[in-house]
Amino acid sequence: MEFKDYYKLLEVDRTATADDIKTAYRKLARKYHPDVSKEPQAEARFKEVGEAYEVLQDPEKRTAYDQLGNRWRAGQEFTPPPDWAAGFEFTPGGASAAEATDYSDFFSTLFGNFSRHSASTRAHGEDHHAKIFIALEDAFHGGTQTITLRAPQVNAQGQVVLQERSLHVQIPKGIREGQHIRLTKQGAPGVNGMPAGDLYLEVCFHPHPLYQIQGRDLSLSLPLAPWEAALGATIKAPTPTGVVEVKIPPGSQSGRKLRLKGRGIPGEPAGDLYLALEVVLPAAETEQAQQIYHTMARELAFNPRHSLGV
Amino acid sequence: MDMENEILTGSVVGDEGVLALEELARACGTEAEWIVELVAVGVLAPQGRETPDWRFRAADLTCARRVARLQRDFGATIEAAAVMIDLLHQIDQLRARLRQAGLDVD
Numbered sequence: 551m552e553f554k555d556y557y558k559l560l561e562v563d564r565t566a567t568a569d570d571i572k573t574a575y576r577k578l579a580r581k582y583h584p585d586v587s588k589e590p591q592a593e594a595r596f597k598e599v600g601e602a603y604e605v606l607q608d609p610e611k612r613t614a615y616d617q618l619g620n621r622w623r624a625g626q627e628f629t630p631p632p633d634w635a636a637g638f639e640f641t642p643g644g645a646s647a648a649e650a651t652d653y654s655d656f657f658s659t660l661f662g663n664f665s666r667h668s669a670s671t672r673a674h675g676e677d678h679h680a681k682i683f684i685a686l687e688d689a690f691h692g693g694t695q696t697i698t699l700r701a702p703q704v705n706a707q708g709q710v711v712l713q714e715r716s717l718h719v720q721i722p723k724g725i726r727e728g729q730h731i732r733l734t735k736q737g738a739p740g741v742n743g744m745p746a747g748d749l750y751l752e753v754c755f756h757p758h759p760l761y762q763i764q765g766r767d768l769s770l771s772l773p774l775a776p777w778e779a780a781l782g783a784t785i786k787a788p789t790p791t792g793v794v795e796v797k798i799p800p801g802s803q804s805g806r807k808l809r810l811k812g813r814g815i816p817g818e819p820a821g822d823l824y825l826a827l828e829v830v831l832p833a834a835e836t837e838q839a840q841q842i843y844h845t846m847a848r849e850l851a852f853n854p855r856h857s858l859g860v
Numbered sequence: 861m862d863m864e865n866e867i868l869t870g871s872v873v874g875d876e877g878v879l880a881l882e883e884l885a886r887a888c889g890t891e892a893e894w895i896v897e898l899v900a901v902g903v904l905a906p907q908g909r910e911t912p913d914w915r916f917r918a919a920d921l922t923c924a925r926r927v928a929r930l931q932r933d934f935g936a937t938i939e940a941a942a943v944m945i946d947l948l949h950q951i952d953q954l955r956a957r958l959r960q961a962g963l964d965v966d
Contacts, residue, residue, distance in 0.1 A: 720869040731870040
């Protein structure tokens with residue numbers, strides 16, 4: 551397990567006052583909040599910052615953490631000293647079971663014993679949420695995916711501990727980004743024989759090397775030779791369900807879009823596949839190629855900057 | 861059946877309204893009254909006219925959970941969170957248009 555330098559995460563000195571810490575946290579929370587931030591790794595940073603604040607804003611936890619002293623550096627392999635937290639009794643009620651998954655192993659080891667929160671007063675088990683990353687191909691053909699979740703479970707002592715479990719999930723054909731797969735009774739267990747909560751999996755696509763995905767539609771950048779674009783041609787283009795022949799109209803320019811209806815993500819209606827044409831020039835590396843370019847320059851009387859008035 | 865190898869089949873929450881008021885409230889870990897308020901300020905727009913007929917879509921689920929987080933993490937009122945949601949939505953649309961125009965914004 552890695553040591554976490556909570557002062558460094560909040561960008562404050564070890565001597566920072568409670569007010570300094572609060573201000574630093576509020577600033578960073580705005581910067582990295584996953585709902586408003588476009589910073590890379592915003593969600594992970596937000597959780598780290600929240601965890602650091604959780605420890606440093608609480609005088610008991612901060613004092614205990616400070617006892618670890620300066621012996622450790624961020625990222626260093628860490629095992630808690632045997633006398634860890636001797637004489638400390640943490641006030642329960644900080645983290646609820648539902649939030650327990652947001653904390654690092656480091657935090658859980660040091661400050662674990664998550665309280666059971668209000669879950670016990672609610673008869674029905676809580677619903678849980680997770681993200682599932684799938685390949686675009688899965689949305690075309692369906693498939694199964696195995697996901698590993700860390701879920702809080704109540705152990706025999708009534709404490710909440712994090713437990714890993716694997717689920718095999720059927721990915722329905724035609725699923726799209728932003729949709730959810732709802733698995734009934736796979737959330738938190740119910741209390742007193744009441745039903746368990748549900749598990750919602752929010753679907754995200756892995757980036758695809760060829761296709762951009764917008765809702766149910768796909769787009770693909772399709773390279774063309776100048777003569778294919780100028781004269782028109784029937785060429786081959788990849789689609790997620792196989793290669794198709796596409797008719798390029800004469801006089802096509804880069805940026806023109808051709809729509810292949812129903813070649814996007816399947817469904818009612820199916821999405822479309824847009825081909826963005828992109829004219830690519832052959833290299834003028836051989837004498838023969840250069841000759842052809844010279845001939846074009848001489849005989850076509852072409853001014854590409856006509857619209858600029860020069 | 862061996863639990864380890866069981867393949868779970870779920871139902872899809874997509875563009876069609878499928879979640880009832882109580883189901884959405886439970887999915888967000890909130891009370892139904894809070895969802896009713898979100899509908900009242902226009903953040904959520906369920907299918908169906910009367911409250912018992914309301915059915916919510918995937919976008920509503922995502923949006924309601926977002927509001928819940930904004931309220932929890934920034935202490936925002938529902939109105940303030942609604943403004944943030946509107947602005948974030950506008951930014952998303954602008955980014956999508958920039959991407960369509962071939963400009964990478966990230």
